[in-house]
Amino acid sequence: EMCLELKKRYDGYHFVENSIGMYNPFSLLNTFAKKKLSDYWFETGTPSYLVELLKRTDYNLYDMAHTQTNADVLNSIDIVSRNPIPVIYQSGYLTIKEYDSRFKTYTLGFPNLEVEEGFINYLLPYYxxxxxxxxxxxxxxxxxxxxxxxxxxxxxxxxxxxxxxxxxxxxxxxxxxxxxxxxxxxxxxxxxxxxxxxxxxxxxxxxxxxxxxxxxxxxxxxxxxxxxxxxxxxxxxxxxxxxxxxxxxxxxxxxxxxxxxxxxxxxxx
Structure with missing residues (x-):
């Protein structure tokens, strides 16, 4: 049961298509050390810049959690762009969930419960x-x-x-x-x-x-x-x-x- 709970909270990072999910090592090691489940990675910093970017671009949050994109977008960060997805992806708040080899497109989403719950909780006072x-x-x-x-x-x-x-x-x-x-x-x-x-x-x-x-x-x-x-x-x-x-x-x-x-x-x- 604890293995399943750890997987739900800290697993799920995919940095390339069709890869094995990776755990967040910082959160996992802190959980073992303190014998307690918590949002360890999220507590190391706050994504205020990302939230301001989302608000400034009037981005639909539902789309953020279910977005489809390609490698060119994921690997690019343009400070004048109105697309916040590359920054959010490269910051670790979104990860690859599916890959369509025919069209070479990626479906992104929150990697795990720690990131999803922490990020959504952080959004509320901003909106x-x-x-x-x-x-x-x-x-x-x-x-x-x-x-x-x-x-x-x-x-x-x-x-x-x-x-x-x-x-x-x-x-x-x-x-x-x-x-x-x-x-x-x-x-x-x-x-x-x-x-x-x-x-x-x-x-x-x-x-x-x-x-x-x-x-x-x-x-x-x-x-x-x-x-x-x-x-x-x-x-x-x-x-x-x-x-x-x-x-x-x-x-x-x-x-x-x-x-x-x-x-x-x-x-x-």
Missing amino acids: TSIKETDSPFQIIHFVKEIESGDAEAFFIRLQSFFADTPYELIRNLEVHYQNVLFIVFKLVGFYVKTEYHTSRGRIDLVLQTDRYIYIMEFKLNGTAEEALQQIEDKQYALPFATDTRTLFRIGVNFNNETRNIDTWIIQTT
Whole structure:
């Protein structure tokens, strides 16, 4: 069991295609020395430059964690480029997950749980008004609300994540909405089962606990009713038709004028 835990937390680095995964030696040796699992590598430094680069380029964080690229891009760092991926890859926060020999393209992703959890946790204060010292406790509250079936409290809390954000520094509100949601639900996903899908202009999400299933659809400058209708039209709930857990269908709308979530509708079955 401990070997599997060590593999999940510290293994997974691939510096060339079709290679055996490598452990982070610094984290692994510290774990053996201290007999304790921790984010040792992430504690050696903070990726503030990388986060500022992501924000400056209005980069979609979902794309960062599922990006496809080629060797020319990975091996190049251009200070005037609007593509932050080469810097993030060469800094060790992304690694090669798959290689397509036909097209010579790489699929990148987080190498392991230590990097993914540490990096996503670090992002939250940069994209929201939540203080760095408060962000872990906010995520705990989110998880407890989800596990207790209190969807209303969950969305009231989520509204606060968009409040008082310095929007004059944000050029693309749509990408900002998607990035905040990606960060929040990624962090929540470390404690509950999360399936997150996105495409331009739309985010749909499924959260699962032992007692509840949440199906959420987010709209921008539409209505919560339209979001809820899309859940029905696309039959998002169909895979859970025979599930005995309580099912929440939730439609949510963002409003560019208020720069926040303005309405949500919750249906329970």
